[in-house]
Amino acid sequence: TLDTQDFPVNIEFTADLVFTHDGVGGETIIPVSLMASEIGGLSERTLDMAFGWNMVSVNVDPEEPDVVQLTRDLVENDLLEIMKNGAGQFYSPLFNFNNIPGWMVDQGYMLKTAEDCQLTISGEAVAPDQPIELHQGWQMIAYFPRVPVDAIEALSGIVESLEMAKDGEGRFYSPAFGFSNMGDLSEGNGYMIKLTEAADLIYTIEDELAQNLSYDFQQPEILPVVKPTGDNMSLLVISENPSDDDLEVGVFASRNMVGSGRITNGYCGVAIWGDDTTTETCDGALMGESLNIKLHNLSGEVEDVRYISLRGKNQYDSDALWAIQLETSALPIEFGISTIWPNPFNNVTNIDYSVTEPDRVSMFVT
Numbered sequence: 001t002l003d004t005q006d007f008p009v010n011i012e013f014t015a016d017l018v019f020t021h022d023g024v025g026g027e028t029i030i031p032v033s034l035m036a037s038e039i040g041g042l043s044e045r046t047l048d049m050a051f052g053w054n055m056v057s058v059n060v061d062p063e064e065p066d067v068v069q070l071t072r073d074l075v076e077n078d079l080l081e082i083m084k085n086g087a088g089q090f091y092s093p094l095f096n097f098n099n100i101p102g103w104m105v106d107q108g109y110m111l112k113t114a115e116d117c118q119l120t121i122s123g124e125a126v127a128p129d130q131p132i133e134l135h136q137g138w139q140m141i142a143y144f145p146r147v148p149v150d151a152i153e154a155l156s157g158i159v160e161s162l163e164m165a166k167d168g169e170g171r172f173y174s175p176a177f178g179f180s181n182m183g184d185l186s187e188g189n190g191y192m193i194k195l196t197e198a199a200d201l202i203y204t205i206e207d208e209l210a211q212n213l214s215y216d217f218q219q220p221e222i223l224p225v226v227k228p229t230g231d232n233m234s235l236l237v238i239s240e241n242p243s244d245d246d247l248e249v250g251v252f253a254s255r256n257m258v259g260s261g262r263i264t265n266g267y268c269g270v271a272i273w274g275d276d277t278t279t280e281t282c283d284g285a286l287m288g289e290s291l292n293i294k295l296h297n298l299s300g301e302v303e304d305v306r307y308i309s310l311r312g313k314n315q316y317d318s319d320a321l322w323a324i325q326l327e328t329s330a331l332p333i334e335f336g337i338s339t340i341w342p343n344p345f346n347n348v349t350n351i352d353y354s355v356t357e358p359d360r361v362s363m364f365v366t
Contacts, residue, residue, distance in 0.1 A: 044122040055168030057142030057190040060123035065102035086140030108140035108190020148184035170271020181269040218262040229276035236323040237268040253285035285316035
């Protein structure tokens with residue numbers, strides 16, 4: 001794979017590819033040449049999609065923008081179940097219905113596939129620095145650069161307006177909390193972003209800012225990895241106790257695990273997956289459903305969770321952010337209430353208090 005990002009334009013480079021083997025002559029020489037041209041001209045991109053939900057985009061403006069025509073091969077092979085854009089418009093091959101106006105090059109799309117497959121799209125190549133007009137609120141966008149760039153760096157041009165960004169696996173970037181486990185944005189993927197005001201995005205491709213801010217995404221080793229269902233909310237777990245590192249976080253709704261992650265360097269970002277309404281079974285959290293958190297250590301033992309909610313609440317809400325800080329256990333040194341969690345609450349809350357010596361306690365709620 002060769003990256004022509006900084007190559008001089010319209011100059012031919014030649015080389016010999018020498019293949020050494022034990023056949024006749026001992027080697028085969030294959031001449032190759034490379035020329036970087038100006039952005040533009042007909043190109044094609046092949047999207048590798050996994051079974052289930054995929055958030056995709058291409059950096060070529062399709063020759064054929066009609067999504068029915070673009071996905072014809074997938075449909076004819078019974079591979080495409082449904083396709084959606086960021087506005088909620090969709091194409092359902094099963095019901096022969098489509099209200100997606102056409103493939104817009106600056107947008108991302110959600111495709112649910114029946115198995116691993118590929119989709120090839122041809123069109124006019126788009127410059128990596130072509131601006132993308134963004135509106136206030138949530139939207140699904142394309143990624144134009146040809147090279148992978150850490151999310152913090154890539155989106156640095158709109159960070160003042162950026163409330164949140166997410167990828168198709170539920171990894172997220174929250175500028176307010178200085179946290180990202182998204183890693184690199186990359187060609188072929190689409191991304192969800194939420195802005196506080198309209199802005200133009202030009203991707204930044206010089207990797208300098210992200211080195212001290214981005215957190216590695218660690219898959220859990222004990223808990224299962226929850227399969228994406230299309231919609232999710234984000235949970236940020238913060239711990240100031242070094243002994244919490246490597247603890248695994250499980251999120252449950254009605255006893256079903258709907259998200260999991262692993263604390264690394266005091267942080268853990270978890271995608272909490274909602275119910276996929278395209279299936280007959282309930283495979284995720286329902287809107288407004290209460291969420292419970294359990295911590296698991298590497299020996300598999302479950303530990304009680306005590307936390308303070310910093311933002312959001314323990315109820316499933318698609319695309320919401322819930323941030324919590326784990327409490328550090330300590331011996332009581334004075335009388336008083338230490339935490340009330342969750343707060344605010346709907347019908348149940350937990351009140352933690354300390355007493356300096358054993359005694360009878362009366363508590364009144366007014």
